[in-house]
Amino acid sequence: MRLHLKITTASFAVAASVxxxxxxxxxxVQRSALEQSCGARLLAIAATSAPWIDPASPEKSLRAAxxxxxxxxxLEDYDVYTLKPRADGTLEFTASLRDWTGDRSYAPPxxxxxxxxxxxxxxxGRATPIYTDRFATFVSGFAPLRSRDGRVAGLIxxxxxxxxxxxxxxxxxxxxxxxLPAALALAAALSFPLSLSLTRAVARLIExxxxxxxxxxxxxxxxxxxxELRTLADVFNEMLRGLRERFAMQxxxxxxxRTVIEEAVRDRGEDAATFTPRTRDVAVLFSDIRGFSxxxxxxxxxRVIEMLNLYLRQEAQIVERHGGSxxxxxxxxxxxxxxxxxxxxxxxxxxxxxxxxxxxxxARGAFERPIEVGIGVAGGPVVMGAVGYEERMEFAxxxxxxxxxxxxxxxxxxxxxxxxDAAFSALGGAxxxxxxxxxxxxxxxxxxxxxxxxxxx
Numbered sequence: 001m002r003l004h005l006k007i008t009t010a011s012f013a014v015a016a017s018v019x020x021x022x023x024x025x026x027x028x029v030q031r032s033a034l035e036q037s038c039g040a041r042l043l044a045i046a047a048t049s050a051p052w053i054d055p056a057s058p059e060k061s062l063r064a065a066x067x068x069x070x071x072x073x074x075l076e077d078y079d080v081y082t083l084k085p086r087a088d089g090t091l092e093f094t095a096s097l098r099d100w101t102g103d104r105s106y107a108p109p110x111x112x113x114x115x116x117x118x119x120x121x122x123x124x125g126r127a128t129p130i131y132t133d134r135f136a137t138f139v140s141g142f143a144p145l146r147s148r149d150g151r152v153a154g155l156i157x158x159x160x161x162x163x164x165x166x167x168x169x170x171x172x173x174x175x176x177x178x179x180l181p182a183a184l185a186l187a188a189a190l191s192f193p194l195s196l197s198l199t200r201a202v203a204r205l206i207e208x209x210x211x212x213x214x215x216x217x218x219x220x221x222x223x224x225x226x227x228e229l230r231t232l233a234d235v236f237n238e239m240l241r242g243l244r245e246r247f248a249m250q251x252x253x254x255x256x257x258r259t260v261i262e263e264a265v266r267d268r269g270e271d272a273a274t275f276t277p278r279t280r281d282v283a284v285l286f287s288d289i290r291g292f293s294x295x296x297x298x299x300x301x302x303r304v305i306e307m308l309n310l311y312l313r314q315e316a317q318i319v320e321r322h323g324g325s326x327x328x329x330x331x332x333x334x335x336x337x338x339x340x341x342x343x344x345x346x347x348x349x350x351x352x353x354x355x356x357x358x359x360x361x362x363a364r365g366a367f368e369r370p371i372e373v374g375i376g377v378a379g380g381p382v383v384m385g386a387v388g389y390e391e392r393m394e395f396a397x398x399x400x401x402x403x404x405x406x407x408x409x410x411x412x413x414x415x416x417x418x419x420x421d422a423a424f425s426a427l428g429g430a431x432x433x434x435x436x437x438x439x440x441x442x443x444x445x446x447x448x449x450x451x452x453x454x455x456x457x
Contacts, residue, residue: 030169031130031169035130038127038160038162038235039127041141043125046125047125050143052065055153066097075158078158079096079097080157080158082154083155090105093106111131112131112140116142119143119144128142130162137166140157140160278385279381280384281380282338283339283346283377283423284336284337284379284405285334285338285377285405286334286409287336287376288332288333288334288374299369307368307371314354314358315334318350319354322347335402343426344377344419348417348427351377352431358371372414374410374413374415375412376412376418376419377408377420377453378408378422379423404420404444407443407444408441411439417453419451420450424451431453432454435449
């Protein structure tokens with residue numbers, strides 16, 4: 001063979017090898033980015049949906065729950081299933097968004113069997129790598145569905161078919177390998193900026209996935225390419241917006257309300273609009289600013305709101321520090337709920353700290369006008385339940401002891417704390433107080449005994 005033919009052949013081989021290497025690298029990078037970004041999104045959807053699904057529900061109810069998951073997360077082109085383990089160690093489908101035809105048994109491919117076994121064993125959701133079964137090629141997110149006694153009784157599966165993406169990536173790879181040497185050389189020369197752009201895009205996607213795994217939802221991915229990676233980035237950012245909204249809304253739901261919702265969904269699979277009211281023993285703290293109407297008349301509205309927020313933030317932090325939960329803000333009044341065996345001790349301790357904190361803030365001139373509050377503490381069995389209608393629900397804490405705490409707050413003077421007989425008795429003599437017998441309270445059928453708590457122990 002002549003030398004120029006050898007050189008031409010060698011040049012073609014080198015160019016083809018370089019382009020093949022670049023193509024294979026890009027294919028692997030795109031595949032890896034697809035696995036990580038899709039896996040993180042699908043796992044987040046499955047994990048946040050699982051607590052709301054009761055695996056023991058009838059198939060019709062399960063399908064309705066899956067439909068809500070689909071609509072809430074914009075999954076029109078995705079598959080969502082629930083599965084349960086059989087006695088022989090295999091799995092079967094229990095509900096799907098599709099109509100069933102044939103056997104419901106599911107024999108997972110070898111690539112994901114260890115993942116499913118681990119989830120059923122330790123109850124921790126996981127995303128899969130790209131895998132192929134008898135239906136298609138997928139990335140999936142699996143999360144455990146728990147029975148009322150807390151056992152893992154099934155799985156929710158959220159799938160994304162990635163076959164078309166991979167087929168397109170493979171076609172691109174083959175086209176790069178078999179073009180003419182000149183085109184290969186040109187492609188090799190032009191591939192560097194493209195590879196750099198893709199690498200940066202993938203790096204940003206990986207950074208975004210790492211941020212989600214760390215619980216940060218404020219890092220959208222900025223990808224400037226106009227390909228599947230841009231589509232993945234857009235989908236990823238859409239998922240981030242949904243997660244940010246969900247976690248932002250939690251700030252408007254009291255902690256004890258979230259606990260009731262979680263327990264109801266986990267134990268009974270109840271819909272939020274039909275939660276069964278339940279009775280709980282709680283301590284209730286009411287506080288109210290004295291003379292706030294006059295302050296509102298003397299100051300500009302923006303100054304009033306600024307002063308009120310400064311005070312409410314301080315009080316809320318103190319309540320949270322003592323294990324309480326703000327139930328609601330009622331203008332300048334605050335209602336907080338404490339649960340647990342030492343609920344009265346913590347509620348009174350929070351009340352004392354609130355009064356001491358306000359005294360210090362007034363002394364430092366933190367407010368344009370000094371703020372002084374009266375606080376009432378009472379407690380006992382109350383009813384927690386949803387009130388309202390389908391389009392606007394609110395969880396309410398209702399009962400005679402809530403009214404008692406409010407009435408005790410109304411008779412508390414500036415800087416005073418008035419506790420019910422039961423609340424003071426629960427302190428076990430840890431604090432001194434002035435006993436008040438035969439106190440008539442508005443709306444109460446009989447006089448009550450209460451105690452004016454002293455701040456010093």
